[in-house]
Amino acid sequence: MISEETIHDLIAQAITARGNSYSPYSHYQVGAALLSEDGQVTLGCNIENAAYTPTNCAERTAFFKAVSEGIRSFQAIAVVGSPAGKEITQFAYPCGVCRQVMMEFCNPAEFQIIVAKSQEEYVCLTLDQFLPNGFGPDNLGPFDSQEE
């Protein structure tokens, strides 16, 4: 389990990351802070696109940044989201595609997803609570993910 102090710190970093959101179409700004197994934090924001479908969510931005830097083991992610210029008044739960990306790299029984309105008000649940019976690498058999 991660400490309350770590949770507060990750939420603060997710709020900072939200400041870099590129969201001229939805005006919905999302930030994420991803904590690796060895304590590194990788930030992400949503990045939209005029063609709409290339849009990348904040959570996936953080994951893809981390994996591209050689980080593949993770403990937790904090996520915050709200319309531009508005207080964070709702929980921005990760979309289905982001949950599936988490499933690729995280132990669903252990990985903690912290969805926050503030450092004090948050929900912290495991990936398997967000994505029960998820399909992951183990379903495909004994591939060695380190090889590729």
Ligand code: THU
């Ligand atoms: N978004 C995220 O960044 N994360 C989610 O889990 C849900 C949605 C973004 C995508 C898009 O830029 C905006 O929020 C509105 O859907």
